Amino acid sequence: MTDSGEPAGGDLIRPTPKIPVPDDVAAAVATLIRWAGDDPSREGLRDTPQRVARAWREYCSGYQDDPAHHLSRVFEEVGGYDEIVLLKDIPFQSHCEHHMAPIIGRAHIAYLPKDHVVGISKLARVLHAYARRLQVQERLTAEVADCIWAGLRPRGVAVVIEASHACMTARGVRTPGVGMVTSRMMGVFRDDERSRKEVLALMGRG
Numbered sequence: 001m002t003d004s005g006e007p008a009g010g011d012l013i014r015p016t017p018k019i020p021v022p023d024d025v026a027a028a029v030a031t032l033i034r035w036a037g038d039d040p041s042r043e044g045l046r047d048t049p050q051r052v053a054r055a056w057r058e059y060c061s062g063y064q065d066d067p068a069h070h071l072s073r074v075f076e077e078v079g080g081y082d083e084i085v086l087l088k089d090i091p092f093q094s095h096c097e098h099h100m101a102p103i104i105g106r107a108h109i110a111y112l113p114k115d116h117v118v119g120i121s122k123l124a125r126v127l128h129a130y131a132r133r134l135q136v137q138e139r140l141t142a143e144v145a146d147c148i149w150a151g152l153r154p155r156g157v158a159v160v161i162e163a164s165h166a167c168m169t170a171r172g173v174r175t176p177g178v179g180m181v182t183s184r185m186m187g188v189f190r191d192d193e194r195s196r197k198e199v200l201a202l203m204g205r206g
């Protein structure tokens with residue numbers, strides 16, 4: 001519980017603020033509903049264009065988030081710790097840029113520090129800042145790795161992302177149960193096979 005008596009992480013479960021939706025955005029959603037075969041003026045759909053528009057602001061809130069900013073505060077007093085730091089199994093949601101359909105997955109993000117570390121939650125914040133945009137999984141993986149590489153200047157970065165794409169499971173080829181795996185290895189994790197094996201083993205992908 002926080003000081004105000006709310007459950008920890010309460011700001012994540014507050015109702016979405018009712019930001020004003022521009023008329024043309026709501027009209028576009030109403031057009032889509034009509035095109036899908038329904039009547040946007042019927043009672044159950046009356047507020048849907050505004051709701052959908054606000055939902056999309058939330059799904060795409062990463063455009064208002066500067067990923068590099070999350071890595072600006074680092075800690076140097078880590079008792080000489082110079083082994084792998086791994087944040088494993090981070091759940092995330094994104095949307096594919098081809099169909100704007102959900103991408104749901106997990107990321108494993110590791111780095112080998114040189115002389116400082118970052119607060120561990122910041123690795124997840126970097127992931128979400130890029131995931132909450134229209135994406136392809138390859139670019140998401142590369143952007144997360146590149147951001148950590150540039151922001152922390154570590155000896156190595158390894159990012160592995162496993163995800164399921166609703167554009168493949170719920171439509172199109174309709175193949176449920178398939179997962180896409182992408183990875184980006186930088187520094188020692190790219191150049192040294194032993195380090196790469198070690199980080200992949202820690203990720204459970206040895």
Ligand SMILES: Nc1nc2c(ncn2[C@@H]2O[C@H](COP(=O)(O)OP(=O)(O)OP(=O)(O)O)[C@@H](O)[C@H]2O)c(=O)[nH]1
Binds near residue numbers: 098135136137168
């Ligand atoms: N490489 C990659 N492809 C993706 C990702 N998300 C979606 N796709 C693919 O993007 C492709 C878009 O292909 P198009 O032929 O233009 O679109 P489409 O006719 O809807 O294709 P189908 O999904 O095969 O029905 C599809 O093959 C999707 O599976 C991603 O993150 N990475």
Ligand SMILES: [Zn+2]
Binds near residue numbers: 097098100165167168
């Ligand atoms: Zn897609």
